[in-house]
Amino acid sequence: MSIVKQAKGFWASIVLAIVFSVVVQLLINGGQLNAFYVNTLFLIGINIILAVSLHLIIGITGQFSIGHAGFLAVGAYASAIITMKLQLPFGLALLVGGLAAAVAGLIIGIPSLRLKGDYLAIATLGFGEIVRIIFLNINYVGGASGMQVSHLTTWPWLIGCVIFSILVIVNFTNSTHGRACISIRENEIAADAMGINTTYYKVTAFAIGAFFAGIAGTLYAHNFYIIQPTNFGFLKSFDILIFVVLGGLGSMSGAVIAAILLTIISTYLQDYPETRMIIYSLVLIVMMLYRPQGLMGTKEITSLFKGRKSVKGGVQDESKHTVA
Amino acid sequence: MLNIQNLNVYYGNIQALKGVSLEINEGEIVTLIGANGAGKSTLLKTISGLIKPKDGEILFEGQNIAGKVAQSIVKKGVSQVPEGRRVFANMTVEENLELGAFLRKDTKGIREDFEKVYNLFPRLQERRKQQAGTLSGGEQQMLAMGRALMARPRLLLLDEPSMGLAPLLVKTIFRIIQEINDTGTTILLVEQNANMALSVADRAYVIETGRIVLDGTSDELNQSDQIRTAYLGGH
Amino acid sequence: MEFVQQLINGISLGSIYALIALGYTMVYGIVKLINFAHGDVFMVGAFIGFYSISVFHLNFFLALLISMVACAIFGVVIERIAYKPLRNATRIAALITAIGVSLLIEYGTIYIRGAQIEAYPGNVIPDVTIKFFGVEVSSQSLFILGVSVLLMVCLQFIVHKTKIGKAMRAVSHDMDAARLMGINVDNTISATFAIGSALAGAAGVIFGMYYTSIDPLMGIIPGLKAFVAAVLGGIGIIPGAMVGGLVLGVIEALVSALGYSLWRDGVAFIVLILILIFRPSGLFGKNVREKV
Numbered sequence: 001m002s003i004v005k006q007a008k009g010f011w012a013s014i015v016l017a018i019v020f021s022v023v024v025q026l027l028i029n030g031g032q033l034n035a036f037y038v039n040t041l042f043l044i045g046i047n048i049i050l051a052v053s054l055h056l057i058i059g060i061t062g063q064f065s066i067g068h069a070g071f072l073a074v075g076a077y078a079s080a081i082i083t084m085k086l087q088l089p090f091g092l093a094l095l096v097g098g099l100a101a102a103v104a105g106l107i108i109g110i111p112s113l114r115l116k117g118d119y120l121a122i123a124t125l126g127f128g129e130i131v132r133i134i135f136l137n138i139n140y141v142g143g144a145s146g147m148q149v150s151h152l153t154t155w156p157w158l159i160g161c162v163i164f165s166i167l168v169i170v171n172f173t174n175s176t177h178g179r180a181c182i183s184i185r186e187n188e189i190a191a192d193a194m195g196i197n198t199t200y201y202k203v204t205a206f207a208i209g210a211f212f213a214g215i216a217g218t219l220y221a222h223n224f225y226i227i228q229p230t231n232f233g234f235l236k237s238f239d240i241l242i243f244v245v246l247g248g249l250g251s252m253s254g255a256v257i258a259a260i261l262l263t264i265i266s267t268y269l270q271d272y273p274e275t276r277m278i279i280y281s282l283v284l285i286v287m288m289l290y291r292p293q294g295l296m297g298t299k300e301i302t303s304l305f306k307g308r309k310s311v312k313g314g315v316q317d318e319s320k321h322t323v324a
Numbered sequence: 325m326l327n328i329q330n331l332n333v334y335y336g337n338i339q340a341l342k343g344v345s346l347e348i349n350e351g352e353i354v355t356l357i358g359a360n361g362a363g364k365s366t367l368l369k370t371i372s373g374l375i376k377p378k379d380g381e382i383l384f385e386g387q388n389i390a391g392k393v394a395q396s397i398v399k400k401g402v403s404q405v406p407e408g409r410r411v412f413a414n415m416t417v418e419e420n421l422e423l424g425a426f427l428r429k430d431t432k433g434i435r436e437d438f439e440k441v442y443n444l445f446p447r448l449q450e451r452r453k454q455q456a457g458t459l460s461g462g463e464q465q466m467l468a469m470g471r472a473l474m475a476r477p478r479l480l481l482l483d484e485p486s487m488g489l490a491p492l493l494v495k496t497i498f499r500i501i502q503e504i505n506d507t508g509t510t511i512l513l514v515e516q517n518a519n520m521a522l523s524v525a526d527r528a529y530v531i532e533t534g535r536i537v538l539d540g541t542s543d544e545l546n547q548s549d550q551i552r553t554a555y556l557g558g559h
Numbered sequence: 560m561e562f563v564q565q566l567i568n569g570i571s572l573g574s575i576y577a578l579i580a581l582g583y584t585m586v587y588g589i590v591k592l593i594n595f596a597h598g599d600v601f602m603v604g605a606f607i608g609f610y611s612i613s614v615f616h617l618n619f620f621l622a623l624l625i626s627m628v629a630c631a632i633f634g635v636v637i638e639r640i641a642y643k644p645l646r647n648a649t650r651i652a653a654l655i656t657a658i659g660v661s662l663l664i665e666y667g668t669i670y671i672r673g674a675q676i677e678a679y680p681g682n683v684i685p686d687v688t689i690k691f692f693g694v695e696v697s698s699q700s701l702f703i704l705g706v707s708v709l710l711m712v713c714l715q716f717i718v719h720k721t722k723i724g725k726a727m728r729a730v731s732h733d734m735d736a737a738r739l740m741g742i743n744v745d746n747t748i749s750a751t752f753a754i755g756s757a758l759a760g761a762a763g764v765i766f767g768m769y770y771t772s773i774d775p776l777m778g779i780i781p782g783l784k785a786f787v788a789a790v791l792g793g794i795g796i797i798p799g800a801m802v803g804g805l806v807l808g809v810i811e812a813l814v815s816a817l818g819y820s821l822w823r824d825g826v827a828f829i830v831l832i833l834i835l836i837f838r839p840s841g842l843f844g845k846n847v848r849e850k851v
Contacts, residue, residue, distance in 0.1 A: 064651050064654070115839070117651065118593050119835060119839065121651075123832055126827075126829075126831045127828070238658060278662075278663060280662060281660070281661075281662035281666065285660060288652045289641075289656070394739060395742070395743050398740065406736060410736035410739075411736075412732045413732065414732055415725070415732075423729050423737075426741050427740075
C-alpha cells in the first residue's frame, strides 16, 4: 500500500512540476514576467541544482567538500567549448558538461578519500583553486579574460534539468546506495566494519554530485554570455555551501528552500555585494551557534506535511516509520 | 576532610551517579571499588571539577567545591592522578613535574618537592630529561603520581593506578601509595583490583551502577561474602 | 646568480608564510580548528600598520608593535565570541563558523572603508641593494627575514621556557589532564589565539611593506598558503610551520623563476594535495593513527 501511495505522491509532484513549468513558459512568452524575474528564476534553478548536488556529497555522504565551484567551472568550460568552439548542439553540451565534471569528481574523489573532515575540506578547496588556475592558464578558453558564450539556456532546458537532478538524487538517496552513503555519514568506521565499500560509495557520491554541478555549470555558462575564471573562486563554493548548511545538512528540501531564499535575497542585494556577504557570514555564524542542524535538520518537507517521522537523510519508508 | 552528600551526576540524560554520599577523614586511605562503568572515575572527575554535578554537595574541609572549576579545586589542595596516567607525552619528565606545580609560586617549596618526588621515584630522576612518552607504563604511572604530588595536595585522588602494570610493579606502586599516605596525604583510591586496594586502605566503599551499595572498614569488606564473590574472586 | 636572488626572495616570502602558518598550527594544535579567519587577522594587521604609519606617522617598529597588540586582542575577541561556544560542537560546525567569521571580517572591512587598494608608504625601511659576491639582495628582503626570525625565536622562547607556553603545550596534548594541573584551559586557548594573531599582525605589516599594496581581501590567498605551509610542516608542530613556510616560499619563487608565475598560486595547492595524500602528518609529523 505504501508503494502505491508513494507512487501517487511521485506522479502528483511530477504533474505539478510540469504544470508549473508550462505556466511559467506561457508567462515568459506573454511578457508578463519581466527580465528581472526571469533572470531570478533562472538563477534559482541553477542554484537549486548546485544545492542538491552538493547536498548529496555533504548532506548525505557526509564528505565535507568546499570546492564545488571547481566542478561548476569544469562543466561551464567544457560545455562552452562544445557549443562555442565546436558549434555542437546545447543538449550535447549539457551531457559533456556533466560528464566532464563527473570525471573531475572522480579525479578529485579518489585521492581525497584518504582524508577526513577538515583535511578533506581543505583538499577540496585546493582542488577548486587548481581548477580555476588551470582555466586561467589555458589560452584556448580565453585565460583571464574569459570566454564568450551564447545565451542558450532556455526555460524548458532549465526546469528539465532541475527536475531531473532532483529526481535522480532523491532516488539515489532512497536506494540501497543512498543508505550506504548515509551510513558513511553517520559513522564511517562502523559502515566499513559492516562490509560497506565506503571508498566506492564516497567516489560515487562525489562523481554524481560533480555531474550535476557540471550540468549547472553548463546552464550557468549559457545564461551569462561570458565565463571567467574569477566566477569560480572559492567564494562561489561558499555560496553553494551556505545553501546546504542553511537548509540543514542532510535535508534536500532544506537545501532547495535555502537556495531559493538566498537567491532571491542576493538578487535584491546585488547592488550591495558587501551587505550580502555580511548577511551570509552572519547567517553561517549564528546558525552554527544556535541551530547547527540548519533550518530543516535532516527532515524533509514532505515529512512535515504527512506528519510522520522521516529517517535521517529523507529515506521514506512508511512501513517502519508511521507515527503511532 | 572530604564529605560528599547526595551527589547526582548526569551524562546528557543518563544518570551516572545516583545520590552518592561518602566521607574521608584526614590521614585515611579510602578505596572505592566497583566494576567497569560503575561510576568510579565519574566520581573522581566530579570531585576534581572536570564534570559538573546536577546537585549534591562536595565539602572539602567544610567548603562546598561541587561545580567549581578544576583550577580552584587544585588550588584548595585536591590533586588527581587520572586513569591511564595521561602524562604529557611530548614533554620531558621534568616539565611534567613542573606542570604539576603550575599554580604554586613558592620556588623554594617547589624545589623541595622536586627532591621529594625524586626520592620517592628515583627512576624519574634518572629520566629527568627524557620525553614522558618514551617511558614505560610503570614509569609513566610514577610520573603521573609525582606530577600530582607536585601540587602538594592534602587529598590525593588516584584512579586505577595498577591498570595495565605487571604484578611486581603493582606491588611497588601500592607500597609507594602507602608511603605517600604516611607523610600525611589523605588518599582516595579507585581500583578494580579490590584485593590490592583493600590491603592498603583503611576503609572502603563499593559502588555499583552509580550507587554506593556497601561501605565499611577494609577488614569488614574483606570478610564480606558479597564482596568476596563479586570482587575478590573468592568462592 | 638570478637563481640565488630568487631563492632569497623565496625565503623572504616564505618567512611571511611561516609567521602566518604559526598561528594556524598553534590554534589547530590546541583546539583542532582550521581558523579560516586567520588570514583576515593578517589583513587587519596590515591595515593597522598602514594607518599607524601613514596617518599617525609612527615608525616601523612602533607600527609593528601596535599592529601585533591590536591583532592579539582581535584574535581573542574572535575566539571568545565565535569559537568558544562551539568547543564541544562538531569540527565541521566549527569550520563553517570559521568560514563565516572570515567572510564577516573581509566584507565588514569593505563595508567600513571600501574595497579600494591602499599603497603602503615605501620609505619606511631604507631599500638599498646590497651586493654579495655578485648577488644582489635588497635590504628589505634581509630585513623581513631578520624580523621574522626574531619573532620566531621569541615564540620558541615563550613556548618552551615560559609558564604560559608550557600550559599551551599541555592543553594541546591533553585538555583534561591540563585542567587537573590547575591550568585554566580557557585562558590558555585565548593566549594561543593572542600569540598566533599577533604573529599574523606582524606578518601583515611586513607583507604590506614588502609588496606595498594592501586591500581587504588580501588575506585570503596568503592565509590559505600559510595553511598549506602548516600542513606541509605537520600541523600542530611549531618548527614544522616555520620550515613549511620557508619551503613553500622557495618553491613558489622557483616556479616564478622558471617562468610559470601564473601557476604560482596553483603550486601551493598541488603541494597541499600531494602532502595530504602521501604524508598527511607533514614533514615533521609522526604518523599517528586515529584511535577508535
